Amino acid sequence: MSGAWWTKGLVKYKESSIKKAVPLINRKYELLHHLSESELLQQIERLRKEVVQHVQPSHATYTAAALVKEAVRRKMGVILHDEQLLGGYAMIRGNVTEMLTGEGKTLTSLIPLFWFGLQGKGVHMITVNPYLAERDYLQAREVFHFLGMTVGLNRSELRMEEKQSVYECEITFGTWSEFGFDYLRDHLIYDPGHQVQRPLAYAIIDEIDSVLIDEAKTPMIIAGKSKAAPDLYYICSKFVKGLRENRDYERDVETNQVMFTESAIRKIETVFMIDNLFDLDQMTVYHYLLQSLRSQVLMEVDRDYLIADGKVHIIDAFTGRVLEGREFGDGLHQAIEVKEGLQLSEETRTNASITVQKYFGLYPQMIGMSGTIKTETEELRHTYGLDVMPISTHRPVVRKDAPDLVFANKEAKIQWLVKEITALHQRGAPILVGTTSVQQSEELAERLSQVHLSCQVLNAKTEREEAEIIGRAGRKSAITIATNMAGRGADIRLEDGVAELGGLHVFGLERHESRRIDLQLSGRSGRQGDPGASQFFISLEDELFQRFASDEADAWRESWKWGEEGASAQPLLRFVDMAQNRAEQQMYSIRTMLYRLDCVVHRQREWFYFEREGILHSEQMEDIISRSVSYWMDVCVERLCPAKRLPEEWKVRQLGQEFGLTNSIHTADLMTPSEIRHQVAQQWLQDWSQFLEAQALQKWRSSWKERCLRLIDQCWIEHMEILGSVKQGIHFRAIEKRDLAEVYEEDAYHLHLKFVRKYHRAITREVIQEMKDLPAVTLSGSA
Template sequence: MFGFIKRFLGDNNESEIRRMRGIVEKINALEPQMKQLSDGSLYGKTSDFKDRIANGESLDSILPEAFATVREASRRVLGMRHFDVQMIGGICLHEGKIAEMRTGEGKTLVATLAVYLNALTGKGVHMITVNDYLAKRDSEWMGRLYRSLGLTVGLITHDMDFPSRKFAYNCDITFGTNNEFGFDYLRDNMVVSKEQMVQRELNYAIIDEVDSILIDEARTPLIISGPGAKSTDMYAIMAKAVANLKEGEDYVLNEKEKTVSPNDSAVAKVEKALNIKNLYDSANIEMSHCFTQALRAKAMMKRDRDYVVRDGEIVIVDEFTGRLMFGRRYSEGLHQAIEAKEGVKIQRESQTLATITFQNYFRMYEKLAGMTGTAKTEENEFLKIYKLPVIVVPTNKPIKRIDYPDVIYKTKKAKMKAVINTIKECHAKGQPVLVGTTSIVQSEEVSAQLKRQGIDHKVLNAKYHEMEAEIIKDAGQKGAVTIATNMAGRGTDISLGEGVAEVGGLYVIGTERHESRRIDNQLRGRAGRQGDPGASRFFLSLEDDLMRLFGSDNIANIMEKLGMSEDDPIEHKLVTRSIEQAQKKVEARNFDIRKHVIEYDDVMNQQREVIYDQRRKILLGENLYENIIEMVKRIIDSQMDRYANEKLYPEEWTLDGLIQEAEDIYAPKGTLVKEQLEAMSRDELKETLYKVAKDNYDNREKLFGSEVMRDLERIIMLKVVDNKWMEHLDHMDMLREGISLRAYGQRNPLVEYKIEGHDMFQAMIDNIQEDIAKLMYRVNVVREQPQPEDRLKNATVNHGESISKSPQAKSNNIGRNDLCPCGSGKKYKNCCGKNK
């Protein structure tokens, strides 16, 4: 039925490709005249285009000429001429789409077209890659092309100093990793003067390996954090308490849903071990949280699969690439729980200063585009969350790779035997083999078997990107055997060595199916680049995680009925199809999880935008006098509602409370006399309070001078906003952690989170206004003007491995007996710290 509709209406991808081919014809028609231009005339095209844009011409109208210019410059500078299909890819990127292009189709060159065209606006283009190595390589390689056309090129790296970073962002084109761009955005919203900001407006970005960043990394928040004050003792105690709990008897492990649930016996054993009556009593909230994470660490987190222990530290293993993720920590105390389980030093939890997910960071760009070898299977997600359509760009040459059906064995042992035999057969005839594994343990197992067989091979150690690229690059040489995790070496082509095409090209072996078809397709795509021959096959067993958890029952039944032995495989397209159906189920579930995450994060994102927008206005030097006066008026309105409500008779007003609170914030002592206030109407009373507050503020301005007052307003507003926002992040984390329990009361957790999150945000805004007003009326000018605390001084950057409570950080702590940094002259404990 759907096939008929598709044939009747036509395929949208095909119609888009046809439309773009028409534009490519216009570009091709310009090629002869471009070849006639001197280098100087070609260079001059850039200023000509910029003038036309300044005079109102659109980027779309100059696209054919601009693309033809880049093609000619590339031919002269790099010795590479863009193919027609690469032009189509460039059009996709310019139009804010994802270009799906097979491995080896030259995505790096494709990007130059859209980057050049959009850089002509002068608003900046960000070229985003997955690691520093690729960012540096591409900025140097393609930078030659851009500079030959008069554009400036910058590179952002993690160890760069401030002047270099600022310079890089002011270039026409800026290369860097997704992490660096995201962290710089957060840092810009923590600085204490506008001169410290580095990023311009987020104009246009092209994301290389877009699926890796926007899908695989979607749930990982970027976090700037500082050391917290909580003790780590409870994690060590809880690790001992759960050590002897048994699966089935004390808890239920659901591998499919990735959850662990304790039963009554587990709770009773822990309560006995800790000598407490009720683990879930409100007084034991911290203890019950530690118990949850200790149980997760014990039951779900596996050493050498999810993490490794290196030099006395827990290092996370990336589930997609197998890379060791140095510097990253699990959030919500899970990392501490694993440290306690493994007996290494437990590091303190930290406090979040600023956080954002990649989902919300990249949605802030005016225009976004991406490229990858595998995106079509996730098109629904790209469209719904990022409004990014996926266009499958045709290959320059027909694909010759043979994708064999999967073969399935009863046991892992039989599967491994078949994998080794296949490698031996290929190796004997000189055919290179790339073995894709899903974990470090599996890589080491294959390596050990090959060593026993005396077969030379390389195991990809993805610790260093340069080394990774070199190993992957040589994987196409005659007789080479390379073992790598499924996605390792992305962005590096495997070129076939001499005589390899004659023996069948690169043979890719998958030792297990990933949860996502996209990851499997990436592994397959390593073979058969640019029309080269190649082959791929997945070897599976009924004991593999995907088969065990998602639908191996039917296949197991068939094997039983046929009386097949351990070494007899099943090989049929129907089997491959049924596995792909299982993968689709998992992909749908994972999409739901990511969608769920963004629904929650959108609540925080709206609040973040409000705070960061206000903070930017403060930094950029808006006149804050009117803001302060408006804040004080709102405080007075709130006081009137509480102490002299319009529904009350004047004799029912609580004027003593009103006077006390007014003197606490904005009224000099003795200016408000109860007897005089009693004789006023409600409107007269409000106007009197307004006047007292404004006159007092204006008197302070006369005393200190306008310039000093403007500085004080900026300093105090930044200090209060930053402190209150930091507290609010913690409060929202705590709300998020417990909100799922509302479902037991037949209430929608997301709706409850939105309502309570809004109320908490509003309360924070009220507190911000009151604190700013109090400080502005109390502050005394000392000889050396106090500056807002530079929270970036000792802050660290992190990637939380879940959306909630994450690795966090704070700068210098203020002692309770130190002078308050607001400049009041009081001790911190008697001033801004009295409620802490």
């Protein structure tokens, strides 16, 4: 109890001390306000020197914030208000800030960007999509140039040299995915001069909840193409179509996963004529079958993906956008193509991957901001060690948030919603309706057209007109339907005269799995003191209740007593909250489990990158190769000449062949494995020295650097594929009644040992083959 009280008190103290900074910043600002431009530049240069020399006076951060306020005033004609100063200073002090939609988070971020940019290590301003990255960069560029800062925009289409230049800037704007993919690409190159990123230092993340929470389940993947086996995909797809739920497979609606039943496994083994579906040798069949089942049961067109130009396009569940250039991994994309009768594309093979959680964990300092993050305080603190500081609004929020209106079925909900929209439209009030899928938005648009109401639809099919659609949403009589407003990045500004009509009216067509998404939708109304209203229309047939509270929802429908007009009775609202809390807990549990599983993979990834960097920057490749040979020598001596067997039982001839030795190995009674190993090493080193003397070393080293990188990459890719298959089937291990993360860690450890042995063996065998191919006169013991 005392620990919790102490922690809470500490946070309060930090908040109060941060709030005391605002008048001090404004006092500094008043002094700067009257300076000439040259005098202001002298102030900036003095601060830069203090920061670089690490002799920062206590007022340095106040001065930095004041300089930003003055620069924004001079270059943009905008004066930052106290709440923006507070949010910016809170981020300088390491906090995540919660600032509601329309409060000016973009300008607020300029304060920590300037401060961390002064450190000279590079600060990354991270956004959720390219449009926001470019918009924010263009808006901030002149301010930072005025402050003497170099600033760049990281875009996917940049050439290597251009990316290197962008990363050398003190401030770099870009999307979270582009920064992550650059990190992965830097660990795939064969020339150190081709790396683009500097060592990671500071990250400031806009919409930090969208990046660190919503994207946490999806890894960033750089993939190569491998030829899919079309016959097997078609066979598996046809096979799973004949399977029945509960008899052949079970679906966990909460986690959105499927698994084969015991009877289905026996059926598969009979039809495909295999002994054990879960043998490593049968992983391909199991993998194709599972992905075919997932595509049939879990993936739905116009919700999870859409079909355009004969191709499958992924829909981002959190933003409603099409994820350009992305594919479902591990063959799921191809399974959907077969299901939809499309031409089969090449299957992707993972060359490198990292989760959002682990990538951003690589930054020594990470902060951010969001309009709705307070609900995820526990997860941010537990997973990332971040504290959240809510910032009060500049003007009071006067939006009226009506209680949810609950209906027994979807049809009654839609009818009542159309009636409400019609009445508001006749008054001239603008309306925004938030939906959860493309299909839902199009169905509502069709229902509105039946009563002669036209609307603008913003979803994955119309996102190219996003800015225009949002720009018109605040006009009189406008009706806008949007699949998720999270991360849209543009404020809805009210047309003249709309405030007198009550402002923007927002309706939610369903509650989401997370309250944050609902709050983001409501927050589109009532920005900067504007009037507005919001309400959610909910049906007991909605997906939230079907997945997380189906039995309770059935009971409510059976005892329904409120007719067709909907109800906001407290017991109903408590049920809605319960279902949403259950969904949030389930999603948190999934993210936590994925995080624990990825911690296992990440430790191995760090080992791999360390080894790979050692090869990449090595000037003495012969040392790298000698180390591999030595490692494989230890393995072979232990396997072929074990201490528990007598010397006459040792397989010394095979040992000599393994290392291409030209002289025989001598054995004797009471000889130990270490003595045998010494003999092998001595002969090997003699041959190795003579081999190296015959080489043009610089050319040879260059060739072998590339060969070693190719071999370790190939072994790593194969290792990651096996680890991925193990992760996919980890839920089958629940029968062992053990912690699944511990089971996975144990399996991964043994697989990693195999991976390391495989890599060192590959190096050894390639170099020995090269030595054999050399003219015999150079080798010891030769005629």
